[in-house]
Amino acid sequence: MILASASPPADFLRRRDEGYLDLGIPQEWILKNTVGDVCGCLFLNEQKLRAKPQAEADQIRHQLARIETRWIGAHKRDLEQCAERARARGVGGVILLAVGEGRACAVWAAVKAGLVNHLLLDAQCAGDLAAIARQESIH
Secondary structure (H helix, E strand, C coil): CEEEEEECHHHHHHHHHCCCCCCCCCHHHHHHHEEEEECCEEEECHHHHHCCCHHHHHHHHHHHHHHHHHCCCCCHHHHHHHHHHHHHHCCCCEEEEECCCCCHHHHHHHHHCCCCCEEEECHHHHHHHHHHHHHHHHC
């Protein structure tokens, strides 16, 4: 079982600036290209990527892959494997905690990627997540 938290890009940068992690990532790149992180695993802003020329989108994905090779914490594949085992066994898995404004996009990205079995959200985040889900279902 993994208990994970979701953060907006600014929180990821704050942890970096406090010395918790240094992946050589320019602040502007994170703010421009990601929606946040779960357990330190960054998620790209797929909506913005779809609007970019394919070569530029591929370059951004390649940059994220390089960043992920330097990350020593849990990886998306770890979350995915834990979530898959839990679905097969019907117990445990990845529990994602998200409280407050600005976290719903990272939560949505993790849910869409199949990395989460259970959500613990406050009313603010739940409302924001519902709004994102409604908007996605329209498109």
